[in-house]
Amino acid sequence: MASKDHSIMFPVDKLMPGLYVDIGLPWTDHPFLFKRFKIKTQQEVNIIQGLGLKEIKVFPERSDGLIKKHDAQTVAAEPADNSAAENASASGASDHDKMWAQKQQRIDEAAQFRNRRLKVDREYQETIKRVKNLTRDLKTAPANAIRDAGELIETLTEAFGDDGDVLMNLVSLSDSEFSIYHHALNVTVLALTLGAARGMQGEDLKELGIGAMLHDIGKILVPGQILAKEGGELNPSEQAILDSHPALGAKMAGRVGKLNDAIIEIIENHHEMLDGSGHPRQLREPDISSSAQMVTVANVYDNLCNPVNPNKAVTPKQAVATLYAKYRGRIDETLIGRFIQTMGVYPPGTVVMLSDDSIGLVVAVDAKALLKPQVLLYNPDIPKQEALMIDLNKRDDLNIVDVLKPTEYPKRIYDYLGIHERIGYFNERSLKA
Structure with a gap:
């Protein structure tokens, strides 16, 4: 063949x-x-x-x-047939002008997309600084830290404050810049998105966000040498200390005196599973709140995409499949199903092939158009800093036909699309809102 x-x-x-x-x-x-x-x-x-x-x-x-x-x-x-060619040339002239106009329009739209992504990246990095500061203040100025966490969550929940569409955006990060603060923000964004999709509003959504933001604060009290080995080989006693961080975090949060029981429960139970296989207390379904389970979903998903050892990372598509296949019965199936619906069939960070054989990176997902995400296109004819970005929801002529694994495309595509070892998530209101 x-x-x-x-x-x-x-x-x-x-x-x-x-x-x-x-x-x-x-x-x-x-x-x-x-x-x-x-x-x-x-x-x-x-x-x-x-x-x-x-x-x-x-x-x-x-x-x-x-x-x-x-x-x-x-x-x-x-x-x-010269006459046919002449006729084609004559009719093609006006078509040529129309298509040039359409191409220029798409170039302009791509520039707008890139500007929006730059804005999202800046906002994500600024938010990381706030997360880092409030986390450090938990030891020295806990009241200030809790106040700052509340203000930050209010900012993040503004995206869900009206009936407009909310876009889940990809932020590509290198391994060297990824930290516990990025994990905390990722889990917060993912949990808030799931909570909003479940109909949570107001104070309930804010409590979910604060609990997600602070879910790992107990790790502040875990020895650094143990955290350094996380994702590697821990002996049983070291693993037990690491597994105690939810309980340590709950005690720490309780001493602050400004966090309610619902938030402390999220911190303490974000590693518990419905079948009793979690830690630190091996709780079962009746004793684990829905909010804690939402943070569990977000935490598991981000740990799959951004594990301590980046060599063990899976693609967003694989992470969604893992949630469905390996955590049924351990996490509420309705929450897993809703999370998958919220993230979409092609979560941000997924490399896809389109119906015209072009390859692209999913960079944003609209919950109201899950099969039609926004895609950054690979085109070696165009400098990567000018790469086209298209909204498939506005393109009836294009569809996603396949999902590609890293082994199925060459490094030049990887480099062109700006794919890094780590993934960040950030929400914004759609321009359609």
Whole structure:
């Protein structure tokens, strides 16, 4: 069987819809988003024929129907129908202008997307600084820390304050910059998103957020040498000390005197499981609040995507599958189902293939359009700092057809899309709101 990358040269005046072509021109010299694509309409044929090319590459194995080399030679030997070509050129002129206008519009939209992502990245990093400060204050100025946590959660919950759509955004992070503060923020954002999807509002949502933000504060009291080995090999006594951090955190939170029982319960029980297999107290279903379980879902998910040892990380898609397969009966199935619905079939951080064979990175998900996320496109013809970003919810002609694993695409795609070892999450109101 011939490779899908096998190509033949094909006369431009014999092009037809269904052929997969490579125009072979720089990105700035043609009105198409990609130089390689499958021709869908006669309009696209006309536009290509108006580019001044005599022949272009056609990929038989990617085209509709079978095209062999001798077929191309046969049509090339036939006398060209100049009148047809002239008609195509005439009709293609106006189509050419329209498509250039559409391409420019998409370039402008991509620039707006990039500006929004830069804003999200800045807000995420600024929020990390606040998380870091309040965490450090828990030992020296706990009252200030609790006040700052409340103010921060109020800011984060503003995204859920109206009926507008909320976007879950990806923030790519290197391993060197990822910390316990990033984990705390990720768990908070994920838990708040799940809580809002479950209908939580007001003080209930705020309590959930504060509990999520402070869920690991007990680790402040765990010896550093044990934390340094987390994710590696801990002996039984070290593991027992690490497993005590929820109880240590609950005691620490209780001493502050400004946190209510619901928040302390989240801190103490975020590692408990409904079947009694959790820690530190091996509680069962009746004794674990729904809010604590929401934080558990968020915590498990982020630990799968961002484990202490980055070599053990799984993709967001795999993390969702793991939640469903390995935690049924241990975490409320309705919460797992709702979390999966909230994160989408293609969570932020998922590398996907589209129906036009292009590859992209899911960078934002709208809970009201889970099958149509926003995608950063790989296109080596465009500098990566100018990479196109598209909202599939606005593109009826494009769909996701496959999810790719890291082993299924080369490093150049990995680098172009800016995929790093760690993942951050941050919410924003959609511009549609």
